[in-house]
Amino acid sequence: MERGAGQGAPVFDLPKVELHVHLDGAIKPETILYFGKKRGIPLPGDTVEDLLQHVSYTEPLTLTQFLEKFALYLPAIVGDRDAVRRIAYEFVEMKAKEGVIYVEVRYSPHLLANCKVHPVPWGQEEGDLTPDEVVHLVNQGLQDGERHFNIKARSILYCMRHMPNWSLEVVELCKKYRNNTVVAIDLAGDELLVAETFPEHRKAYEEAERCGIHRTVHAGEVGAPSVIKEAVNVLKTERIGHGYHVLEDPALYRELLGRKMHFETCLLCSVLTGACDPDFRKHPVIQFMNDKANYSLNSDSPLILNSTIETDYKIAKQFLGFTEEELKRVNINAAKSSFLPEKEKNELLSKLYEAYGMVPDNPS
């Protein structure tokens, strides 16, 4: 049985689109153990169960505590060429098994590197894997996966809120590798610790806009609506990562509804990071659903949340009262708000309409 998926038939056994999932939060525990052993890097457990006991959790923590989990296992992967390529390949395999036909996966090239990155992340020794080569390796893994598992995978490179000195390199990598899986730039990290948008982030986003690189920003996950406002008005974001706290500013919410701004929501993650009340009856996504907002359902970091995308769909159906129609609408919205070029977007939409038995002229 797949972890986190639970038992029984999938709640939505139709093709899906996923837009918000972190590559380094979606690694198979077996792969972490394999590379930890091979490279002699200590891990908090030496069986899948042991490792998951430390890395995954089921009761709400804070976003800061959630983000600390990455440090428990990433040293086994980062800085290793085979490991980086393999996690990308296995990610595509995992998504294909979950019935996802188009995925945008995101990561920080700097957080997977150990050379030409300051500071060298995760307490590693300096090595010879640069952020540029990380992108090249992830691309190879994703493209091999696409060929073998017959799904489409694109990538988003992110800046980290607390690392403004990486941001201009991130946008240059987006430019270099656009048309080679990379479709967009993102800004991730801990809004609780650093809500500020440094000038370097602003410059990177200006350059992205100038070059036609798509833009999304983690904003209003745990942070205030002002972070969302800045993402929209200053960073010119086209989508919002999470964005739950937009509801605290009704004028902003109305404006974004009017602009059909896309919210990349992650139900289980929103509760386990303390972003939202654990009582799903009060979840902001219910309001999004009632208002026919433009949003998608996503898994964020399934390894740490001990979940799959199925877990989020199950929550939507069982606790938030989603109908099959709404699940279809959410996926159509995801496809429409994807960062694919127009022609490929239309092909993706046609596939969904056909699988859902819908006519394109009557999408809702």
Ligand SMILES: O=c1[nH]cnc2c1ncn2[C@H]1C[C@H](O)[C@@H](CO)O1
């Ligand atoms: O939910 C999230 N919000 C902000 N940043 C996140 C989230 N999930 C993962 N990340 C980022 C921050 C971690 O340090 C990084 C690991 O790639 O991934």
